[in-house]
Amino acid sequence: MDAERGGPGPHAPAGVRRVVLWVPDWPTTSLVVDVPPGAPAATVREARVVVPTMAARRAGVRARMPVSTAQSLCPGLIVLADDPVRQASAFEPVARVFDAVAAGVVCLRPGLAWAPAAGPARWLGTEEALAECLVESVAAQTGAECQVGIATGMLASLEAARQGVVVPPADTGEFLADLPLAGAGRVLPPEQAEGVLHAVDVLSQLGVRTCADAVGLGRGPLATRFGRAGEVLWSLCTGGDLPTRGMARAPRDVSVSLDHDPPVVDLDQVVVGLRRLAEELAGSLWRAGASSQTLTVWMETETGVRRERTWTAVDCASPADVVDRARWQLRGWSQACGSAEPGAQAPDSALARVGMVARGLVAAPPGPPLWGREDGRVRAERAVLRLQSLLGEEAVIAPHAQGGQDPRSRVSGGVWGAPVPDLAPLDGEWEGGVDGEPATVLDAPCPARLYGMTEKGPERGAPLLAVVASEGQTVTGDERRGREGLRPLHVGPRGDLDARPTVLVPDPAPGARLPAGLEAGRAVTIRVTGGPWAVLGRWWEGPDSPRAPRAYLRVGRENGEGPDLLLVQRQGSWAVEGVYD
Structure with a gap:
């Protein structure tokens, strides 16, 4: 069987060897104060279940189920509001334990983080010893029960953590073979997940439902049929990482910071300046013609203590996303220092500087609207928000240029403010298409x-x-x-x-x-x-x-x-x- 159309076995994984820490049911695990051990509970948003506990799942409660249905199935269900800020701040102690074992820890979302496995495995002797050390350290210092997995590539390492196993590099293809393609959405940022999951849905209707099935189609047919979404699927299904667009003469990182003079101890005062920092970061990325999905948030106290945390699957060009991650992180650090409440006077918690860094820059998708990103952009966004409040979110459509054979297919419309859909490449094979665009x-x-x-x-x-x-x-x-x-x-x-x-x-x-x-x-x-x-x-x-x-x-x-x-x-x-x- 040739390398292009064969099963997962012949393909050597090209991804990074990762150690992944996963705390099951973290949105409910982080609320242990409100949930007795073993009790059925679920976090809820907009009258639908987000994450149920294991006890609730045994009673039939499932994610995205209406709350009324969940309560009818499980009368004793404890209903808790979905609170991302609390979930993220509660995960900080677990992340600090991970920091003590491995370098370069990156949080995908609260309850899930990963780091390169080569260094700590070499230090501890084996990868099995690394996994055992991490599980024991988290349990001893935080009381949380986590699962650790080690494998090559994003999708394989995440699935390894869910199963709590160490997968040798040579067994990556066999390990991924029976994995459902729908699992690819768990490791993707929102703007890529939508396009990839659409491709997964189309493939499932054709009988292609596992990684082995997708690899059997071959890289060329996948990329030709689904464009960038097909390339992402191929990489994940063969033990690779996310493919990125190259860019020339671009800075490796873009950073912004804010000094507080005098240092502040009230977290609310810090949050006020985060929006300005996020806007500045987005503007710097736009001027560099770049985008980033990796954000590092850091702080320095008046005593010189520095802390930082890296998040992935973040749209660094979106101030709202950046502010959310920064606010989550600062609250977690403040709780550790004793200053979570406004006006708290913990001596070492007064902040002198706070900053953000966008890392792993890649070429930006199609450019911004004609009116730019400065004052005109702000006025346009305000007008759009007003229209959406009057007519509904789907009443305002933002156009995005993409490749295609005719003028109508060369423009993809999406709801204003929603993640940009997966676009067909402009430099694709569009020979024979309509020449010239009508006005x-x-x-x-x-x-x-x-x-x-x-x-x-x-x-x-x-x-x-x-x-x-x-x-x-x-x-x-x-x-x-x-x-x-x-x-x-x-x-x-x-x-x-x-x-x-x-x-x-x-x-x-x-x-x-x-x-x-x-x-x-x-x-x-x-x-x-x-x-x-x-x-x-x-x-x-x-x-x-x-x-x-x-x-x-x-x-x-x-x-x-x-x-x-x-x-x-x-x-x-x-x-x-x-x-x-």
Whole structure:
């Protein structure tokens, strides 16, 4: 079996050897003060269960279940509000124990962290000794029961922690073979998880449900069909890490900091300045043309004590995400120093400096909107928030440029403020697509009838003032000419026209708006100015799919009045797709 299409076995894992610490049910484990040992409990957000305890799961309670259903299944269920701040601050003591055993600890989320395994394993003798030492240290110093796993690559190491095993590098493929593809979403940042999980859903409908199934398809077919999401799946399923976009002449890290003079002991005073730091960090990333998913938060006290913690799966260009992580971390440190409450006077807890560092920079996705990121950006965001509050979050759509064969597929729309969807690469293989972009693409194509002149018809340039639109109906014209030689026009699968395009008759739905210069039922004499372009499309999605086989034609008006039009033919019917400048 060749390396491209074989199973997981022949593929040497290319990821980093990681030791992963996982505390099961951390959102409820972190609330041990409110939950008696072994009691059924669940954290809840927006009337739905987020994480149930093991006792609650035995009673049938599941994540995303309505609270009313969970309480009917388990009458003694303890319902607790989902509090990310408390969960993160409570995890800090566990993370400090991890720091004492391994260097370079990175938190994926509260309750889950990892670090490179090579150094501490060499120091302790074996990887098994490292895992045993970490479990015992966490239990002895924090009372939390954790599971530790060691493996190669992001997905394999996370699954190893869930099973509490050490996986040798040579066994990575076999270990991942039966793992469901849906598990890939657990190690991805939100903006990548959405696209990858969509690919997983499509693959599951085709019978590809495990890592071995995905590897069996081959890297090329996965990347061709799903773009970057396919590359991510291939890397995770073969024991690798997340593929990144390279960038040239970029700083390795971007850092910002804030001095407090005099030092402050009230945490609320520190939080006020975090938003400004986060905005400054996002602006620096934008100017560098970079993005980052790894954030380090650090602080220095007036006595010179420095602490720092690194988080991954964070959008460092999003001030809201950055502020959340920084606030979680500062509260955890403050609790350790005795200053969690406003006005606390712990001598060593007064903060002199606080800072943030965006690490692991990669090339940024498509650029920001036309109005930039400064004052205009702020005003635009305020206007959008007002519209969303009046009309709903889905009422404002943000466009994102991507690769595609036609103008409509080259723009991906998403809800403003939501994670950017997984975009098709601009430099993909889009040969044969429509050349040039129309200035306006209609919300919905306007149906029209396109007629062509055969060789028997009037010569090019002869006036054609009357066209019969349907049996017994004359469209327009002060004079009549026969219809001899005039026929509905079609484009063949190879882009060949069966007649010379001559007349366009818009036929919109009642009340639909038409481009300037067009009237419903009124014939317009036209000439071809570009195309035709035949797009094979995704024929397997069926004829009703917007990405089914189609053909495009650019036409101008013989009288020169009005801009060129982009026409599209789907299933033998024509429509006006867009308008050029």
